[in-house]
Amino acid sequence: MIGFTKLLCGSATVSQVLTHAEREAAPANVLQFMHDRGPIVVWNVTRRCNLACEHCYTSSGVDASSRELTREQGLKLIDDLREARVPVLLFSGGEPLLREEVFAWASAAAAAGLRPSLSTNGTLITDAVAARIRDAGFAYVGVSLDGTGKIHDAFRGEKGAFKRALAGLRAAKKAGLRTGVRFTVCAQNLAELPKVLDLVEAEGIPRFCLYHLVYAGRGVALRERDITLAACRGMIDLLIEKTLDWCRRGVGAEILTVDNHADGVYLARYVEAHLPERLDEVKKLLELHGGCSAGTKFAAIDAAGDVHPCQFWEHVTLGNVTERPFVEIWTDLFNPLMRMLKTKAPHLVGERCKACGYRRLCAGCRVRAEAETGNPWADDPRCYLTEAERSGPT
Numbered sequence: 466m467i468g469f470t471k472l473l474c475g476s477a478t479v480s481q482v483l484t485h486a487e488r489e490a491a492p493a494n495v496l497q498f499m500h501d502r503g504p505i506v507v508w509n510v511t512r513r514c515n516l517a518c519e520h521c522y523t524s525s526g527v528d529a530s531s532r533e534l535t536r537e538q539g540l541k542l543i544d545d546l547r548e549a550r551v552p553v554l555l556f557s558g559g560e561p562l563l564r565e566e567v568f569a570w571a572s573a574a575a576a577a578g579l580r581p582s583l584s585t586n587g588t589l590i591t592d593a594v595a596a597r598i599r600d601a602g603f604a605y606v607g608v609s610l611d612g613t614g615k616i617h618d619a620f621r622g623e624k625g626a627f628k629r630a631l632a633g634l635r636a637a638k639k640a641g642l643r644t645g646v647r648f649t650v651c652a653q654n655l656a657e658l659p660k661v662l663d664l665v666e667a668e669g670i671p672r673f674c675l676y677h678l679v680y681a682g683r684g685v686a687l688r689e690r691d692i693t694l695a696a697c698r699g700m701i702d703l704l705i706e707k708t709l710d711w712c713r714r715g716v717g718a719e720i721l722t723v724d725n726h727a728d729g730v731y732l733a734r735y736v737e738a739h740l741p742e743r744l745d746e747v748k749k750l751l752e753l754h755g756g757c758s759a760g761t762k763f764a765a766i767d768a769a770g771d772v773h774p775c776q777f778w779e780h781v782t783l784g785n786v787t788e789r790p791f792v793e794i795w796t797d798l799f800n801p802l803m804r805m806l807k808t809k810a811p812h813l814v815g816e817r818c819k820a821c822g823y824r825r826l827c828a829g830c831r832v833r834a835e836a837e838t839g840n841p842w843a844d845d846p847r848c849y850l851t852e853a854e855r856s857g858p859t
Contacts, residue, residue, distance in 0.1 A: 466723050469704055472736070472750060472751075473705065473735075473743075475743065475746070502551070502552050503546070503549040503795070504764040505764070510534070510561050512768055513559050516560070516623055531767075532769040533769065539570050543577055554582070555583075560585060560586055571601040575602030583606045583607065584609075585607070587630035589633065590632075590633030590636050590637055592640070595636040603642065606645070607646070611648065613660045613664065631664075631668075645673065646670055646672070649678060650677065658675075658700065672718060672721075679833050679836075681836065691847070695849075698849050708720045727827055727849060730827055733747050748826075755828075756827040757831055759778060759806055767779060770786040771783075771785050772791065774802070777832045778832045784797070805842075809828040820855070830845045834846070
């Protein structure tokens with residue numbers, strides 16, 4: 466996760482990170498830079514979904530089914546996550562609102578000191594549901610928009626999905642919930658990005674998160690429709706411009722990207738050229754963040770309770786929370802992949818990633834490298850940096 470607003474506009478600082486290093490709770494804007502607590506956990510509570518989206522990394526849908534943790538098993542898991550000092554528990558799916566238990570689980574997570582967040586397609590959020598989400602203690606509701614109107618509907622496989630998702634966002638906002646928009650980019654919807662950014666501003670939504678495509682689940686079929694590396698650079702330039710524009714105009718929305726840590730290096734290069742007074746701070750924050758967080762700062766748990774290094778690595782299971790506590794699974798280094806993920810940089814073998822001067826700040830997306838080459842330590846195929854841009858401190 467690369468916080469454009471945090472890095473370019475100073476909404477997170479090294480001083481803030483150090484101030485909260487010894488405290489049990491830390492503000493959300495600095496959590497990605499902390500090293501003294503457990504990972505952020507995404508819990509895909511179900512594979513059932515009322516939609517069947519083209520890029521779903523869990524291949525969820527109306528007909529999807531799998532074993533699911535019971536209400537009691539879920540409560541036990543939340544207690545285990547508290548013991549593991551997990552700061553945020555993200556409820557996802559499938560569509561998490563299809564599980565009635567999600568409200569009780571969110572309340573238990575909030576009571577345990579975890580920040581419960583909801584990742585949803587938004588189509589099931591009415592005013593009444595939004596009130597239940599708020600009363601359950603959810604700290605944040607993120608809704609996926611793949612574009613506007615027909616483009617979003619095409620991705621979601623259902624006419625009217627965009628209107629219902631936007632209505633869900635508005636209902637959540639009206640209920641007093643902090644909301645955000647998630648946008649997964651590919652060639653089919655790249656032209657929609659400015660429209661979605663304009664919508665975020667017009668609707669007063671405080672967070673926009675762009676996801677680079679990861680080749681997992683049904684997203685594997687979109688590999689040939691990924692944007693070109695040149696288009697990716699142009700897209701990042703657009704996000705930099707929009708971030709600075711929003712900062713100048715006082716628009717209360719942050720921009721961040723996920724699943725391509727080359728974005729952080731590109732931002733550092735931009736700062737060096739245009740905002741040199743911020744360069745030391747930005748580099749230190751990127752060092753604290755540490756690049757690809759699979760196996761370190763981010764964990765995934767599926768509907769059956771299997772633990773994975775990240776949400777896109779469902780084909781690698783580290784253990785099951787009904788058999789061992791999460792903290793034991795997460796810290797067990799007998800799994801060779803997990804052991805290597807804890808210290809990624811020394812294991813890189815790709816020509817570009819291994820030689821990159823910023824490898825300790827980025828390390829590429831390891832699961833995308835595996836999907837493309839069969840080797841998780843090969844080059845990330847989505848690195849768009851030039852050789853000159855990859856030169857830097859090791």
